[in-house]
Amino acid sequence: MPAYRWATLGCGVIGHELAQAMQALGGNLYSVGNRTHEKALAFAEKYGISKVYDRPEDIFADPDVDIVYISTPHNTHIRYLLPALSAGKHVLCEKSITLNSRELDQARRCAREHGVVLAEAMTLYHMPVYKQLAELIRSGALGPLRFIQMNFGSYKDYDMTNRFFNRSLAGGALLDIGVYALSFVRYFMSCQPDQIASQVRLAPTGVDEQAGILLQNREGEMATISLSLHAKQPKRGMAAFDKGYIEIYDYPRADTATITYTADGRQQVLQAGNQAKALQYEIVDMENAVAHGGQGMYLDYTKEVMDLMTAIRQQWGLTYPEEEGGVR
Incomplete structure (x- = not known):
């Protein structure tokens, strides 16, 4: 059963998944807030939540709230992160956690100053299959990493008012789906990439609808x-090592990985966890982090x-209205 009192700011798809995960763990959300009060009331009634806030500020002012889950649009995150952290709340925030590096640096400083945990809700880091793969890699069974290949493509209705293409809602492939691919890459690489080459195709609204990115580290x-909002692709991640390669499908919330050993072609299927429990793993890890000084949430x-992502958008010259003419 969850040991902390959680509030959700936002009650869209992720908000519902969070409420269901909390109940599956034997608990319940403590409270809910949403910009549309009627939606918050309906959400609270559906999940038996006793407390509904009229304003986000009321969530942060409530002394009984321990952890706030933020699932509003990307470009609103910073305006909620700073007051929540300043009020002493631990925060788990949907990805992309902020618009750019400057905003994230502000939020990290604020979290440190107030002694609270800040984390991005990247389920990939908390799925058991990735933890087992990390142990296998550390054992040396696969040898050094050489190359990673990532695909993530969705086919969205080509409607420029859709949030995926809406510049005023921080639309575009990179912040919406590219964050998963880059998180996968960083999880398996031994250090951060420091060389970046990319190409982009922009939608009529000016956001990125399709991109190819090449990375290398020291x-x-x-x-x-390979990213696209205009062409369906398999969510496939492949990490190639000296002695074999790992393939993962549906990689943000994968529970299965296939390892092929290059010496003899032998395959090993590794299964761990359950896709349907992705948010449960995240909740448990977040609560453990709160209890043990913030470890295990991969904020670095x-x-x-x-x-x-900030450097890639600078290459493209892609900014959002909140950035006032330059990536901050």
Whole structure:
């Protein structure tokens, strides 16, 4: 049963998944807030939540709230992160955690100053299959990493008012789906990529609808990433090592990985966890982090991924209205 009182700011798809995960763990959300009060009331009634807030500020002012889950649009995150952290709340925030590196640096400083845990809700880091793969890699069974290849493509209705293409809602492939691919790359690489090459196709609204990204770090490990909001692709991640390669499908919440050993072609299927329990794993890890000084939530990886996305958008000249003419 969850040991802390959670509030959700936002009650869209992720908010519902959070409420269901909390109940599956034997607990319940303590409270809910949403910009549309009627939606918050309906959400609270559906999940038996006793407390509904009229304003986000009321969540942060409530002394009974321990952890706030933020699932509002990307470009609103910083305006909620700073007051929540300043009020002494631990925060788990949907990805992309902020628009850019400057905003994330502000939030990290605020979390340190107030002694609270800040984390991005990147389920990939908390799925058991990735933890087992990390142990296998550390054992040396696969040898050094050489190359990573990532695909993530969705086919979205080509409607420029859709949030995925809406510049005023921080739309575009990189912040919406590219963050998963980059998090996968950072999880397996031994250090952050420091060389970036990319190409982009912009939608009529000016956001990125399709991109190819090539990365390399100081160890010579390389990665290619293919992103699209206008062409369906398998969610496939492949990490190639000296002695074998790992393939993962549905990689943000994968529970299965296939390892092929190159010496003899032998395959090993590794299964761990359950896709349906992705948010449960995240809740448990977040509560453990709160209890043990913030460890286990990969905020350093989150920072490095944000630095990559900020640098990539600078290459493209892609900014959002909140950035006032330049990536901050």
